[in-house]
Amino acid sequence: MNIPEERLMAFVDGELGPTEQEAVAAAMAEDPALTARIESMRRLRRLIAAAHREVLEEPPPSHLLAGLGERGDVVDLAEARARLRGPVPWRAIGGMAACLAIGLLIGRAPTERRPSPLLATRGGDIIAGGVLAEALDKQLASTQRDEAVKIGISFRARNGRYCRTFTVRSGLAGLACRESDAWVAQTTASTSGGVAPSGPYAMAASDLPPPVATAVDAMISGAALDARGEAQAKARGWRD
């Protein structure tokens, strides 16, 4: 029986469906020459599969590890507090959510080789950077589509600052308010599931993780901005 090479190869590689596989196996039983061909292919497969195998046992060289882990060291809350000078703005942050935020996003000086972190420490504050800062500056909830950062509501706080809620696709939600030159995170929390709802005003305050919703309630003056109010605030650079 003359089975084409591709079929034998698929047999040896385990790529045939059960019926075809049985057919080849049955043919082997009747045909010593076929068996020899298959044994030869199996031997070749074993030889090639062993190529460069020794590298699997080596610990990777440090220059390969250098890009990993530096960007997002997971530290616990106590260590993060110790690193920040001055009062720590950790209102209403659950321990686990804070660890998530810190683990993903504690920033150091950005270099060309890495994107800007979404959140970075500066003095006693946590400020938005990278695509998060861009979204807070420029993105409107009324016209956003499927960006990685989703804006929720925008409002004026009791202290006169503009504040906006956000969710990041990787599973972080938060509230940030515009200070003189940066968006300062007031609170952050992890979102479960990680998929933000779509639509312009999809993130009503009730959809926010509890710590963020609590912070909104504590700070909001009046009602959330509507589409026009949002556009006007953006045009003014989120200042008075």
Added chain:
Amino acid sequence: MDTFETEIVALLPRLRRFGRSITRTVDDADDLVQIAVERALARRRQWRVGTRLDAWLFTIMKNAWIDQTRARGRRGQVVESDAGTGVWQVADRSQPSADSHLTARAAEQALASLPEDQRIAVALVLVEGLSYAEAAAVLHIPQGTLTSRLVRGRAALGARLLEEANP
């Protein structure tokens, strides 16, 4: 490190192995892995959680290698002389016997002597253990194209290696 980065670290040995299969020198292999890891970190939002991270990384490595060979002007060239002179300067620490050392080296050199398309296909399927469907997806080619590259590659490897095993 978060999960994504932890998983990449766990995959580094396999990435280094794939790098050696396709680049043919240890230094080029690790350089390629480094470039691929940087690109993966920069593009992490493009990876869908729950899909095969190794296949995604192999794709990035393959594309980075093609960029490099294009830049060097060596695309498609079979560098037979490299394969013949034992380009693998790896110190052999772990071989249990002289025989298996020799056959591993012979396999590596035979792999290095294949034309690039066949070499990458064989590396993905026979060395890294991807299925035909997974390897075809990494290479962005139809499965039929993949299997014909595998058939040609194995024919060349068999002629070289199995003859030596059966003098």
